[in-house]
């Protein structure tokens with residue numbers, strides 16, 4: 001099997017006249033952690049959303065494990081089962097308990113029976129440091145706790161890649177560390193991850209590779225230490241000067 005988890009080739013995405021992704025080429029290897037940085041509006045979320053077809057690409061191909069998921073005939077529900085996504089605003093089901101949030105998809109999609117799903121949910125809550133919250137409602141949780149539940153929920157489908165879109169941007173500063181810790185642990189356990197974040201400390205410590213996007217283009221990529229110490233591109237430098 002190839003060592004490549006994701007291979008994006010000449011990806012273009014337009015919303016009407018707005019050409020948002022302009023020929024993106026991008027690869028992620030198995031077990032690699034890629035951090036995606038760039039100014040607001042540069043197309044980071046759109047790229048992540050194309051990776052699990054929350055957006056349909058205008059042109060180009062997106063291969064996950066060698067299967068081009070941009071083809072209309074692909075069973076996208078099945079492809080999505082292997083791709084976990086975590087959003088800035090958690091997107092938990094507020095009318096369900098924490099446990100129900102986590103067991104819903106695996107049970108409904110027939111991936112696990114109810115009992116197995118419940119055991120898995122308990123185990124995942126332990127992993128994210130929320131063992132005692134199985135019966136809690138999302139409304140009773142802090143933002144950081146909600147985000148950790150959202151991570152547990154994504155993991156319940158046993159995905160082999162996790163996409164994070166600014167998972168800590170909506171959190172109070174004191175909550176950020178706990179969420180980053182969970183993500184670090186995942187990375188250490190070998191999860192393949194693509195993370196959009198402004199947390200440069202996380203990027204430095206955890207990322208195998210950083211990609212700087214600007215105006216729908218991959219402007220620069222490299223190891224975090226190298227890129228942060230000596231960005232090659234003027235735009236990368238200007239961006240890093242603002243965020244570091």
Ligand code: ADP
Pocket residue numbers: 015018020038039040041042043044045046047
């Ligand atoms: P980033 O995540 O880097 O801030 P986005 O991918 O969210 O950037 O947005 C890139 C551009 O695409 C912006 O100009 C935004 O307005 C536009 N865009 C994103 N999603 C949509 C959408 N669903 N409909 C129309 N325009 C969109």
Ligand code: MG
Pocket residue numbers: 044045046165
């Ligand atoms: Mg975004």
